[in-house]
Amino acid sequence: xxxxxxxxxxxxxxxxxxxxxxxxxxxxxxxxxxxxxxxxxxxxxxxxxxxxxxxxxxxxxxxxxxxxxxxxxxxxxxxxxxxxxxxxxxxxxxxx
Amino acid sequence: xxxxxxxxxxxxxxxxxxxxxxxxxxxxxxxxxxxxxxxxxxxxxxxxxxxxxxxxxxxxxxxxxxxxxxxxxxxxxxxxxxxxxxxxxxxxxxxxxxxxxxxxxxxxxxxxxxxxxxxxxxxxxxxxxxxxxxxxxxxxxxxxxxxxxxxxxxxxxxxxxxxxxxxxxxxxxxxxxxxxxxxxxxxxxxxxxxxxxxxxxxxxxxxxxxxxxxxxxxxxxxxxxxxxxxxxx
Numbered sequence: 001x002x003x004x005x006x007x008x009x010x011x012x013x014x015x016x017x018x019x020x021x022x023x024x025x026x027x028x029x030x031x032x033x034x035x036x037x038x039x040x041x042x043x044x045x046x047x048x049x050x051x052x053x054x055x056x057x058x059x060x061x062x063x064x065x066x067x068x069x070x071x072x073x074x075x076x077x078x079x080x081x082x083x084x085x086x087x088x089x090x091x092x093x094x095x096x
Numbered sequence: 097x098x099x100x101x102x103x104x105x106x107x108x109x110x111x112x113x114x115x116x117x118x119x120x121x122x123x124x125x126x127x128x129x130x131x132x133x134x135x136x137x138x139x140x141x142x143x144x145x146x147x148x149x150x151x152x153x154x155x156x157x158x159x160x161x162x163x164x165x166x167x168x169x170x171x172x173x174x175x176x177x178x179x180x181x182x183x184x185x186x187x188x189x190x191x192x193x194x195x196x197x198x199x200x201x202x203x204x205x206x207x208x209x210x211x212x213x214x215x216x217x218x219x220x221x222x223x224x225x226x227x228x229x230x231x232x233x234x235x236x237x238x239x240x241x242x243x244x245x246x247x248x249x250x251x252x253x254x255x256x257x258x259x260x261x262x263x264x265x266x267x268x269x270x271x272x273x274x275x276x277x278x279x280x281x282x283x284x285x286x287x288x289x290x291x292x293x294x295x296x297x298x299x300x301x302x303x304x305x306x307x308x309x310x311x312x313x314x315x316x317x318x319x320x321x322x323x324x325x326x327x328x329x
Contacts, residue, residue, distance in 0.1 A: 053165070053304070060301040064256050067263030074266075 004090065007082050015076040022069020029062045100266060101198040102205065120200040124187055155183075159303075166304065167311040174310060177217055181210065182303035185261065189295025192268075192288065199295070202265040204258065211258035214306045215250075222313030231313065257305060264298045 001009070037055040041048055104116030135148040159179045163171040188199045200206045222231040235246045268291035275284045 050165070053162075056297065057301060057304055057308070060260065060298070060305075061256075064260040064263075067260055067267070070267055071259060071263050074270075 004086050007080075007086055011076045011080050011083060015073040018069050018076070019073045022066050022073075026062050026066040030059055033058050033062065100203040101200055102203045104198065116198055117200045117203045117206060120188075120197060121206065124184060124191070124200070128183060128187060162304065163307055166307040168307060168314065174221070174307065177213075178303050178307050178310075181214075181306055182299050185210070185299035185302055186296055189265070189292065189299060192291060192295065198269060199265050201261055202269050204262045207258040207262040207265075210261070210302070211254045214257060214309065215254040217306070218250075218309050218313045221310050225314040226316065230316075234313065253305075253309065257302065261298055261302055264294055268294060 033055065037051055041051055044051075101116030101120060105113055106116070106119055107114040132152070135146070135152055138146075139149060140146075156175070156179070159182060160171040160175055163174055163178055168174050185201055188201045191197050192199055201210075219231065222234070225231075226234070236243050268287075272284050272287050272291065275287055
């Protein structure tokens with residue numbers, strides 16, 4: 001496998017794996033957070049405003065790790081510096 | 097595939113570029129500033145007031161109550177900054193219903209600028225409230241060993257603020273763009289509605305997190321009966 005193929009294969013595989021794992025694990029964390037929030041809402045319904053707000057803030061923090069994985073996947077697919085470098089070299093070699 | 101409104105160039109002259117981010121940001125600023133000025137021209141304290149004034153009052157008192165709930169006891173000092181953050185990000189996301197518009201928060205430059213504003217505002221408010229010595233002492237609480245960790249957490253949560261907002265807005269726009277090429281009939285409308293919802297939630301999250309960081313910097317030493325939650329992402 002030459003360099004170009006290797007870079008392409010590695011980028012595509014890593015992008016898919018990053019999104020896959022990056023969506024599974026935060027979802028597991030969020031499910032525990034929501035479950036606990038629902039339990040405490042059932043026990044103390046008069047604190048529902050505080051619980052709901054804290055739940056949303058906590059969910060946003062957990063979601064941000066999923067967003068990091070998404071951003072890395074996007075970079076690998078659309079703004080991949082290794083791929084751009086290899087393409088530039090190939091273009092230069094073909095144009096000579 | 098257009099990743100951000102940075103790549104929509106409206107006008108270019110040498111190095112100066114007028115791209116979509118700048119145009120839409122200034123459009124939003126114009127709408128917010130001119131709209132508020134027009135509505136607050138004739139404020140009335142009678143029972144009969146215009147509906148726009150009612151709308152603004154609902155928004156302002158809502159934000160004040162949220163700031164107070166977070167633990168900042170004098171919301172009027174902070175509502176200028178926090179309210180503006182919320183209104184800008186919320187309006188940027190709401191205007192997605194206008195065709196041809198891309199939210200400027202979908203560009204990393206805008207979200208990085210907003211996160212930097214929060215990064216600068218937290219020490220400013222902290223020093224204003226507790227004095228320089230009191231604020232700097234908060235970095236060595238509870239022990240001196242925590243000093244590098246406190247600094248790193250300060251930097252990383254600013255980064256997290258920027259990337260969270262950018263990622264949410266960009267993914268919303270990108271999902272709709274991709275769906276338009278696959279199933280252009282009904283599904284993109286559903287995803288636009290979802291994008292609106294996440295936009296409003298992210299606006300709320302951004303301003304609430306800024307308020308929590310400011311509250312953590314501003315609180316004075318109390319007896320350790322109830323530790324206040326300090327997020328460290």
